[in-house]
Amino acid sequence: MLKKSLPHTLFMSNSPNKFTHKKSAFTLLATSMLSLGLTACLPNEKQDAKVVINKNPYPSTYQAMPAQSTLLTNATILTGTGERFDDADILLVNGKVSQVGNDLSADNANVIDMSGKWITPGIIDVHSHLGVYPNPQVESHSDGNEMTSPNTSEVWSEHSVWPQDPAFEAARAGGITSLQILPGSANLFGGRGVTLRNVPSVTMQGMKFADAPYGLKMACGENPKRVYGSRKVLPSTRMGNVAGYRSAWLAATEYKRAWDKYDSDYSAGKNPEAPKRDLELDTLMGVLDGEILIHNHCYKAEEMAVMIDLGKEFNYQSGTFHHAIEAYKIADLLAANGNCAAMWPDWWGFKMEAFDMVEENTAIVDAVKNSCAVVHSDSSTTIQRLNQEAAKVMYRANENGFALKEEDAIKWITANAAKSLGINDEVGSLEAGKKADVVVWNTNPFSVYAQAEQVFIDGAKVYDRLDDKYQAKSDFLLGQKLNNNLVSPTNKTAIK
Amino acid sequence: MKHTQLLTSLRYALFGVLAVTTSQVHAESIAITNATVYTVAEQGILSQATVVIDDGKITAVYSQGKAPESLSVDTVIDAKGRILTPGFIASGNLLGLVEVNAVSATRDSSDKKADLTFDASLAFNPKSTLIPYARKGGITSNLVMPHGGEKVFTGQSFTVNLSGEFDSIIAPKNAVIVSLGSNSKGSRALKLQTLSNQLEDAQKSLTKLEKAKSKKKSKGKEEKEAKTPSRSELVMYALLSGEKPLLAYADRATDILALLKLKQQYKLDLILVGASDAVLVSDEIAKANVTVMMSAIDNLPGSFDSLHNSLDNIAKLATAGVKIIISNSGESHNINQLRFDAGVAIANGLEATSALAAITANVADSFKLNSGRIAVGKNADLVLWSSDPFEISTKVDAMWINGNAMSLKSRQDALRDRYTTKSNMPRGYTK
Numbered sequence: 037m038l039k040k041s042l043p044h045t046l047f048m049s050n051s052p053n054k055f056t057h058k059k060s061a062f063t064l065l066a067t068s069m070l071s072l073g074l075t076a077c078l079p080n081e082k083q084d085a086k087v088v089i090n091k092n093p094y095p096s097t098y099q100a101m102p103a104q105s106t107l108l109t110n111a112t113i114l115t116g117t118g119e120r121f122d123d124a125d126i127l128l129v130n131g132k133v134s135q136v137g138n139d140l141s142a143d144n145a146n147v148i149d150m151s152g153k154w155i156t157p158g159i160i161d162v163h164s165h166l167g168v169y170p171n172p173q174v175e176s177h178s179d180g181n182e183m184t185s186p187n188t189s190e191v192w193s194e195h196s197v198w199p200q201d202p203a204f205e206a207a208r209a210g211g212i213t214s215l216q217i218l219p220g221s222a223n224l225f226g227g228r229g230v231t232l233r234n235v236p237s238v239t240m241q242g243m244k245f246a247d248a249p250y251g252l253k254m255a256c257g258e259n260p261k262r263v264y265g266s267r268k269v270l271p272s273t274r275m276g277n278v279a280g281y282r283s284a285w286l287a288a289t290e291y292k293r294a295w296d297k298y299d300s301d302y303s304a305g306k307n308p309e310a311p312k313r314d315l316e317l318d319t320l321m322g323v324l325d326g327e328i329l330i331h332n333h334c335y336k337a338e339e340m341a342v343m344i345d346l347g348k349e350f351n352y353q354s355g356t357f358h359h360a361i362e363a364y365k366i367a368d369l370l371a372a373n374g375n376c377a378a379m380w381p382d383w384w385g386f387k388m389e390a391f392d393m394v395e396e397n398t399a400i401v402d403a404v405k406n407s408c409a410v411v412h413s414d415s416s417t418t419i420q421r422l423n424q425e426a427a428k429v430m431y432r433a434n435e436n437g438f439a440l441k442e443e444d445a446i447k448w449i450t451a452n453a454a455k456s457l458g459i460n461d462e463v464g465s466l467e468a469g470k471k472a473d474v475v476v477w478n479t480n481p482f483s484v485y486a487q488a489e490q491v492f493i494d495g496a497k498v499y500d501r502l503d504d505k506y507q508a509k510s511d512f513l514l515g516q517k518l519n520n521n522l523v524s525p526t527n528k529t530a531i532k
Numbered sequence: 533m534k535h536t537q538l539l540t541s542l543r544y545a546l547f548g549v550l551a552v553t554t555s556q557v558h559a560e561s562i563a564i565t566n567a568t569v570y571t572v573a574e575q576g577i578l579s580q581a582t583v584v585i586d587d588g589k590i591t592a593v594y595s596q597g598k599a600p601e602s603l604s605v606d607t608v609i610d611a612k613g614r615i616l617t618p619g620f621i622a623s624g625n626l627l628g629l630v631e632v633n634a635v636s637a638t639r640d641s642s643d644k645k646a647d648l649t650f651d652a653s654l655a656f657n658p659k660s661t662l663i664p665y666a667r668k669g670g671i672t673s674n675l676v677m678p679h680g681g682e683k684v685f686t687g688q689s690f691t692v693n694l695s696g697e698f699d700s701i702i703a704p705k706n707a708v709i710v711s712l713g714s715n716s717k718g719s720r721a722l723k724l725q726t727l728s729n730q731l732e733d734a735q736k737s738l739t740k741l742e743k744a745k746s747k748k749k750s751k752g753k754e755e756k757e758a759k760t761p762s763r764s765e766l767v768m769y770a771l772l773s774g775e776k777p778l779l780a781y782a783d784r785a786t787d788i789l790a791l792l793k794l795k796q797q798y799k800l801d802l803i804l805v806g807a808s809d810a811v812l813v814s815d816e817i818a819k820a821n822v823t824v825m826m827s828a829i830d831n832l833p834g835s836f837d838s839l840h841n842s843l844d845n846i847a848k849l850a851t852a853g854v855k856i857i858i859s860n861s862g863e864s865h866n867i868n869q870l871r872f873d874a875g876v877a878i879a880n881g882l883e884a885t886s887a888l889a890a891i892t893a894n895v896a897d898s899f900k901l902n903s904g905r906i907a908v909g910k911n912a913d914l915v916l917w918s919s920d921p922f923e924i925s926t927k928v929d930a931m932w933i934n935g936n937a938m939s940l941k942s943r944q945d946a947l948r949d950r951y952t953t954k955s956n957m958p959r960g961y962t963k
Contacts, residue, residue: 171832172839175716203832258634364951365959384944385662385865387634394948416832424872427924435927436948484875484924516839 086302087310089295089318091327094194096244098233100494105129107142108476111150116157116450116465120443126155128472131495136466154481156446157466158213158473158493159422160453162331162378163358163412167217167232167240168193170201171416172512181220182227186264186271187284189252190315191227193219197240200510203416208234208499208508210420211475211488214245216457218253218358221333222263224271224280226253228319229331231457235498236508249329249458251355252319254281256334256343257389278342285350288320295321323352329458330355335389337365344373356456358412361390364400367407376408376456377401380418381428398426398448399433399440410456411448422449427482442482471495559935560606561586564916567611569593571906572618572885572893583616585912588934593906609916614929617888617921618904619672619694619913621895622867623825624805624859627666627674628656628692628700633864642679649763650687652678653704662865663696664942669868670921672913672933673702675899677709677779677805684726686711688767689779691899693913695933706899707777707803708767712787714837724790731798734768737761777801777898779825783808783837792820803898806861808838811845814852823898824849825857828877846890847881856882857898858890875922887922911935 106128113121113136125140126133134142168180179196182188197217207215212234219226229251232243256277265272271280294311301308322328330347334340334357347354356376357363361384363370363377370377379401384393394400402409411426413419430438430445454464463471472495478487490506491499500506562585569581575593582599584592592599629652631638640655656676666674673693680687686709691702712723741761761769770776780791783806792813795802804810804824810817817824831843842848846856858877860870874887882890896904903911912935919926931938950962 172835174835206832364948382866382869385632388632391632392947394944394951396948396952400948400952417829420831421876424924428872431925431927436945437952482924484872484922485879487879513833513839516833 083302083305083307087298089313091322094192094241094244096246097239097241098235098237098244098246099242100131101235101496101498103128103131103472103492103494103496105134105142105145106472106492106495107140107145107147108150108155108474109140109147111153111155111476112480113155113466114157114443114446114481115467116446117467118443118447120441126466126474128474128492128495131472133466133468133470133472133474135468150476152479153489154477154479154486155466156211156423156475156477156481157450157464157470158475158491159211159449160457160459160464161207161212161215161413161419161422161449162356162376162410162453162456163414164207164215164217164416164419165220165414166203166207166215166416166419167197167199167201168219169416170198171203181222183220183222183263186223186260186269186280187225187316188219188223188227189225189284189317189319191219192230192250193217193227193253194230194240194244197230197232197243199237199240199243200512202510202513203419204234204236205508205510206416207419208491209488209501211423211477211481211491212419213473213475213491213493213498214454214457214459214463215419216251216331218251218331221253221255221259224255224260224277225284225316225320226255226333228328229253231459233493235493236510245459247459247462249327250319250322251331251457252323252328254330254332254334254343256332256339257336258387259333274339278346281346282349284320285324285346285352288317288324289350291317292321292324324350326353329353329456331358331456332356333358335359335361335387336392337362340366340375341369344369344375356408356410359390359414360401361393361397363409364394364397365392367401367404370401371404371407374406374408376410376452378410378412378453378456380414381411381425381432395429395432396436396438398429399438402440402444402448403438408452408455409448410452412453423477423481423486424484425449427484430482442480445482559585559588559912561591561604562607562609562912562932562935563599563603563605564609564611564616564914565599566613567616567916568613569906570615570617570885570888570921572889573905573907575907577885580613581616583906583914585914585932585935588912588936590906590908590910590912590914593908609930611916615917615919615921616906617670617915617917618892618906618910619915619931619933620670620870620891621673621675621901621904622666622671622860622870622891623675623857623895624677624861625674625867626678626864627662627676627867628658628660629676629678630864631657631660631662640678642681644682646678646681646687647683647764648685648687648708648767650678650680651690651705652676652680652687653690653692653701656690656692656701658692658696658698658700661943662867663694664939665865665944666867667694667931667938668928668940668942669871670915670917670928670931671867671870672915672931672938673901673903674867675706675895680709684710684712684723685730688776689899691901693933695936695938702901703899705767705776707779708771709779709805710781712780712782712791713784713806714835720784720787724787728790728794730768731772731794731800734765734772735798737765738769738772771800772798774799774801777803779803779805781805783835785809785812787837788813789816792816792822795820795822803857805859808834808845809840810854811840811842811848814849814854817849818853821855823855823857823894825859825861825898827861828858828873828880830861843876843880846877850882850886855894855897856886856890857894858887871922872924875924878922884922 109125127135182191218229231245231248237243271277358378360377451464454460474492476490565582569578580596582594626641629641677689688705689707690704692700892904903913914932916930
């Protein structure tokens, strides 16, 4: 059965018309799948069974771990909505946030005194390659970038995820509860990204965030033109990059038109021939339909401005700009067009397009009304301390005229990140009804000494720094850390 | 304005720096009073202390109440209780040898032809934009470790200060770098064999040379001139005498043990670099009195040589008695993160005083730098912090290198100011 796998907001989009049109088509498709016979029979022509694209062929099998009602008390709580509660409580019931406030009580809840601790929403990284560029960094597991063509929209990062990457555990110990795994940036279109819940699992599907939209990785600038230019294939220049995007969107527009025509003809009772399926164009059509969100590796101001216009030219939303080193130069433009910018606090200088870094980038983007500033990692190391990455921005900005508080900066790695991924109806803040993804920190999370002590996903404890029982270990590391190969004296009796 | 007095003093100090062109010139005398001084020396931590600097050196360190009533110095700076530390010493990077990694014309750190005589200090650029940015992290000097060539001996390291002046190089060719461990092609064994053989050959030729010299002395002039050693041989001899440290990249415990053996055999001044799996042989390393230079934040099993990587490895090694240098290895543009890396090590069990030593005195000791401690006679490389040096909320309030107050502005500040200053003109006019 077709699963309604999109966040509400995407369906409720009020402009342009194609959204509403597609919505009714979508509903029809679903109906026809359920009861082919009922919709097919019209008087003048016998219809063949309708060809339907299964949009969720690798569905999530994620199951929340067992949870009991939990009341965490007397903590400093940053909700992710810009609010801060001191000496406050949070109640988690049935895997959801039930209440945040002072002096809460609950029957049958496991009450844990969190005096002196800080509580935040689960941390979300919008840009990760865990599982697709895992540790150990061996060629056999280097599955993050299909560098064989400038347009590989047909590949899906989820098909490369190795769930045993030990970095998932390390990230969990840093409070990461959801993360988007993206393909690399060598191609103009790198393929689909997938959003995962950061739980131990034998399969990718067991981690998959059930209702999250897919992302489409695009890349501006130096990488595609370097990789393909050196092979004497388009693009070898930035103008070649843009020509590449436009050609692809033209093809996608035709493809969508063909499918839309097929759908409407079929609905009109005709018996049209279905367009030929094309995996690459399926993904691009998903973007044009507003079902797949753009995640665009794009550092420079002038390139982001072109990408925004490109989205307008082909009638799709240009999405989130990742590694947006120069976002501060066009903060107004980004906010006006509803783009998120995902940024590092301070990485720079590894390429020309990363030369104009300023440490206040995120703060400058954030200061504009209707902005969406995100701090991301793109690193298996800093994903473990995304809280401190945000802290660096906050403090450097405050030294230079800003007045940011913890309750503001936490949004960059929670609520705004959730918005970028299209999962903000479900996670990213500690509001009643949201998934109970919660991190308990030993101290102010913006301190260099901060450590996540307990991490909850859907109300279930998935990590506890002080309790080995809640410290998962990947298959890969199991049995590796043996101190010696001798049987311990206590076990010698077992040898016969 | 809490720090008006300091700022005024600093302005004078900066004016002094601007008025001259090189740090060689006699720096003014300064007394920093009422400071919490982390000496990283015998005196430990002093509160309400006074540090006097003159002509680029520390000339007095007075504990509370011990300073004379009137100090005859050009400038007095009231630290108002803030923390004064030795300037931090970064290591294991390409500072001054690279501007933009992906722009090959700005990279001078490696060359296929480089061998153990490779002196990358000749390429050091003190005007690199990386240097002012690094200073914002409290870093006053640095051990540059070029990638060098493709042989086992890749080249030599050098030390610099971060003054940005043309005389920044403290010591060229101060240590020899070797790279051991796993290979995508070939065997690690051959690297160890090559290292071992070359040391053995050098030892033989040195012994021969010394014999020849002593013969020459006893027999007088008629004996044939001994062959002049090659440049490479001279470097090898310096290693054998322990005059030059050997910086050895190695992660797996077997490689580390092999190096410890070579150290013992040839009396090497060995420093282990990387050392991901050093925890497996921490007692052996401590017993051999070998310093370990490592990252505080690499905790993933990046390869089969580093399956035991962990955030608490530094604390474990320190507990075992191993001297540590914390290095943000692999990083050049963001070496100002060094203090945060040290903070992460503290959060994972390292004593704060050990963490401080790991980015000051321990580096100075290993590479014979006259800095890294606040003590009489040391270079006046100092940093005054707004608060705890390891905390993200803290910033550098003032810095001196060889007694000169340093600017804490970088190109990044200029860019930020351009794009946050209101103007009716295009941004290009805001300068």
